[in-house]
Amino acid sequence: MNREGAKNTKEEEKKCLGKVYLVGAGPGDPGLMTLKGKGLLECADVVIYDALISPAILAMINPEAEKIDAGKRRGRHSIMQEETTQLMIDKAQDNAIVVRLKGGDPFIFGRGGEEMEELVKAGIPVEVVPGVTSGIAAPAYAGIPLTHRLYSSSVTFVTGHEAAGKYRPAVNWNAIAHGSETIVIYMGIHNLPYIVEELTAAGLSSETPIALVRWGTRPDQEELIGQLGTIVDQVASTGFEAPAIVVIGAVVKMYATFHSL
Ligand SMILES: C[S@@+](CC[C@H](N)C(=O)[O-])C[C@H]1O[C@@H](n2cnc3c(N)ncnc32)[C@H](O)[C@@H]1O
Incomplete structure (x- = not known):
């Protein structure tokens, strides 16, 4: 295989290996975190989490994982949102299993729909794990x-x-x-x-x-x-x-x- 061929194969591998899970953390009580969401937190490479996530749920994250606080501040939503989405894309393209941890349910007033759209556009495999909404x-x-x-x-x-x-x-x-x-x-x-x-x-x-x-x-x-x-x-x-x-x-x-x- 020539060098160009080897490079293409490597890039395709990269695209296939990374994945983003949009996971609902529930409203605060750690007992309301789903088993599926907890399992993903335990094996994620990267967890990007929102401001309202309770410490007991953050404590479920794989200690080896990279933890990124994407807490949004009032008035700066759009800038933060773009940065967060790009971060998910970059990490997944770097072969990481990324958990995007959002309060409550990711698709209820949580911008999960917009994030899914951007990930799909970028060719990133994405899966949604619903949460208990507040x-x-x-x-x-x-x-x-x-x-x-x-x-x-x-x-x-x-x-x-x-x-x-x-x-x-x-x-x-x-x-x-x-x-x-x-x-x-x-x-x-x-x-x-x-x-x-x-x-x-x-x-x-x-x-x-x-x-x-x-x-x-x-x-x-x-x-x-x-x-x-x-x-x-x-x-x-x-x-x-x-x-x-x-x-x-x-x-x-x-x-x-x-x-x-
Ligand atoms: C950006 S929305 C996110 C909603 C979230 N996706 C959900 O499904 O619960 C944030 C709002 O959800 C509500 N909220 C979230 N967690 C809450 C809680 N533990 N108790 C009461 N309201 C909460 C508040 O109205 C808060 O301003």
Whole structure:
């Protein structure tokens, strides 16, 4: 085989050996990490992880692995995102088994879709390992079922942090208010006054129950329970902060049942 042939074969080998796994780490409780995700952390060559991953899950990583903190900072998302994607491509082309560890589920408000797209474009083999999303787990740990035969037969998951017009039209809160009986909002604390105003303007009663669950599933989980008409003042008076999941709808009444034990 001539030198050119040998070089091509080597480059093809490189492309075949590396792979990226987009793995969901769940919302915080290490017990919610999937067995498949844990197994991958234990044998990865490189782990690139996000800011909200709990230390107990980071402790599952193969001690020999290269660990890279890709924690995003508000306002610098696009730069960080490009760098992170390029890093995954470079490492996989260098034959590494790369785990891209993302909070919750990689495909729920986690940019997993965009990352998968870029990896596929670059010819990198990619596999997605779902995780337990915070929008389901945080309410569950607070005793709030998202559906219930008496209260709700439909759920909407929506982001509360959206730059209108940046990627697509802004969230239609009027449609969200009427679209389902339970509304679960990710990244909703910062814009809560606006969201509450939009939902009440759309016709939701100011007495509609609402729950905020901060650091859900972790030992420091905190909840704030109220009504649409009171919650903004409650947030201001208690200093309640992100990251939290917002749940709106009659299912929030179950919180009192769960905590009356
Ligand atoms: C960029 S999104 C990522 C969501 C993630 N992919 C998931 O499936 O849970 C980050 C937001 O998820 C929510 N979040 C993530 N972990 C949480 C937790 N342990 N408790 C409450 N909310 C959480 C918060 O609304 C936070 O602002």
